[in-house]
Amino acid sequence: MNGISVPASRTTKAVLWWVAFYTRFAPEDTAQTRRDELLSDIYEQHALAARQGLPPSAVDRTIVSRAVRGLAADLNWVTNQHHRKARTMTKTSEASPHAPIMISLSSLIWSLAAITAVIGLATSITEMIDYGGQRFGLVPWPGASNINTTLCILVGSAILLIASATKGVMKLHSRMSR
């Protein structure tokens, strides 16, 4: 931003990283507004603290406190923005009978689903490789996993991962075609 930067403490960087992260899931114009506004806020807080002669560590603590206390509101804001965008897209797709089917889940939820799917896949595959043939079926040792449960986790995670990956590719494609 015009060569102007806020004091680059680790805390400030972490808070700005968080802002950059969650705003990725909001429409671009709204997201940029939020990022610029937060940058200005943090800059002003540092400037005020410098005028008052407060130590940088005290400012950092306050900034972290403000960021942490606002986490729930940040996520709620992103969800609301996404729902608003989805409603707008639904209206558009209703107007056009040949519009593609829209996956209206929040991108944030898709990301979480992808992480869950990867964990599920890793767990179930490890389970099969490490204990395959011994823990399942014929060998009834205590705490052994049920082969059916592991297979369900494997198939469910695979489906979830395919859906998440498809969503990701669709989003990337739509960004590139804009």
Added chain:
Amino acid sequence: MSRRKDGVLLPLEVRILELAEQWEAKPEPMYGFSLAAALSEDGGKTLTAHGTLYKALSRMTEAGYLTTEWEDPALAETERRPRRRLYRISADGRAAFSKARTEATSALLPRPVLRPVQP
């Protein structure tokens, strides 16, 4: 999370409207951090959380209670700082604040108690 009805204001939003109305008399416009600082003066509270403050401002702007614009980039450039997003109370905001204040006042008034007529 339950959804709020349109037009229902939270105490924070009422306070923001009150401050925005008072700000009209000041030479310097209202922006995010100045508002957070003003809110923290209410009983020595800590600065309002980023998410809470900007979510409230976003909702109030979308509801039409506040108008917003980015300040002149040249001014920010001169002062070597990021641009501020300025807020002003709108006519709808004044009406909403007036309504909220009336409701708060009437809620404090003692309610008349109906007593049975003595024969």
